[in-house]
Amino acid sequence: MxxxxxxxxxxxxxxxxxxxxxxxxxxxxxxxxxxxxxxxxxxxxxxxxxxxxxxxxxxxxxxxxxILAVTEDKVQRSSDGTIKSRFRLHDGHMIESVLIPVVADDRFTVCVSSQVGCSLSCTFCATGRMKRLRNLTAAEIYDQVFLVNEQCMETYGKPLTNIVYMGMGEPLLAFNEVVGSIDRITSHTGLHMAPRRLTVSTAGIAKMIRKLADEDTKVNLAISLHAADDTKRNEIMPINESNNLEVLVDALEYFYAKTKKRIGYEYITFQDFNDTLEDAENLYQICKRVPSMVNIIEYNPIDDAPFRKSTAHRIDDFATYLRDRGIMVTVRRSRGKDIDAACGQLANKE
Structure with a gap:
């Protein structure tokens, strides 16, 4: 306590x-x-x-x-309508949350953090270069949602429609607090949001994916995959060395069997690294194992990272290869890049 x-x-x-x-x-x-x-x-x-x-x-x-409340420290507004908020915690640590509006579809999503920093060291992610200082509490995660919901109402006149645990940190390494926040957010005594509106994203902690399935939270699960063979995934995501793709997919099969929830794969394409048709075939073989969908995400460069963004042509070919084989694919264009609010860019910069 x-x-x-x-x-x-x-x-x-x-x-x-x-x-x-x-x-x-x-x-x-x-x-x-x-x-x-x-x-x-x-x-x-x-x-x-x-x-x-x-x-x-x-x-x-x-x-x-x-009441160890979270307080707003800084707000940045992107030219595309995205809003990044930096919040100060009671002990002085900082975290970031992002409001992503799709006004035409009446969809307003908040991307929340679950840890101060991150311990996974993914090579393409700015947060991964930060030391993990501590997990957030359920209340601190909840506060992000509550405060960004107020921000959404003030800015767009609409409440949040979706919550994604895709901000700073690895949610499944803050498991109890993340599940506690889900309980508060979905409870009729809290924000009373439908669990289907919530998505927990993980780099692939297999035993915790199984545990999440057993919790029966009814939330969606997204996997930060980014490479579909172990050699490449080991290179960019050290977690794969202890949770290789076979172990991970076994856990996803368990999750689907328990929940009947389609798995979402997040796949950032890097030029000449994971964006070939051979890579697409490897991804297809994984997708065949569990009902799934793929979000292809354009790479957002961070300081000194040795990656380049794939061309639009390569991304389209990659997506077409999967679609032709019956896989549901969405190509997501990054939002908030001009304020370092896009995928992989959260790092508490001044």
Whole structure:
């Protein structure tokens, strides 16, 4: 349980724990429900915002608890409408979230972070060059969604429609907190978003993919694949050395058997590295194993990385090869590149 100055982080309590503690403080059980609604449905960041509670109760809450709220530090707006927000955590660490609007389709997606930094060291990713300092709490992940939802309402007059755990960090290495945030986001006592609107992205932690399947969260799963043979994937994603493609696909088969959820593969194309028709055939062989779809993503250069962006012609040929074999393919053009908000670019730059 998180604490600061001996005060309990009230958002680390379950509803049952909160009820028990308030009863011990001499309060009626229904007060816990009121406090819980303020914390999760209304996003209260201070006990004084809980205006339907008496002043003595608010003072009592301040004496025993704290709210370790996330606060906005910096906002950058892209020419394409994408908004990147840097948030400050209670201990001074920084994380980033990105609002990606597709106004014509009424689709507004937030890309949230799950860790401060990342430990996986993928060679094409700016976040992977940062040291992992700690996991975010469920409440800190939730705050990103809550605050960016407010931002979306203010900017576009519409609420968020989708959440992707594709920001800083590896979500399945912050498993308990990620699952806790999913519970809060989808609960009728939280944001009450449908689980099908949430996607968890992983570089491929096989045993945690199985664990996610067993949790029955009903969220979607996306795999940051980026290479469809072990030699190339080892070169760009060190996690593959302990979770090779056969081990990974076995876990995906388990996930699909348990959830009946189609797997999404994220595939960044790099010029003359993983964008040939031979690479497309290797990817097709993986896609055959589990019902799936492929998102082909253009590479967004980062400092000193030894990769180049594939040409539009190579990407189109790659996509056509897969489509001709019955694979659902989307080619995604990057958003927010001018503010370093595109895929692989989140690194808390000034």
């Amino acid at each position: 998180a604490t600061t100055n001996a005060l309990i982080d009230i958002r680390a309590l379950t509803p049952e724990e909160l009820t028990s503690q308030l009863i011990l403080l001499g309060e009626k059980p229904f007060r816990a429900k009121q406090v819980y609604e303020w914390l999760w449905q209304k996003g209260a960041r201070d006990f004084d915002q809980m205006t339907n509670l008496s002043l003595p109760l608010r003072d009592t809450l301040k004496e025993h608890y704290t």
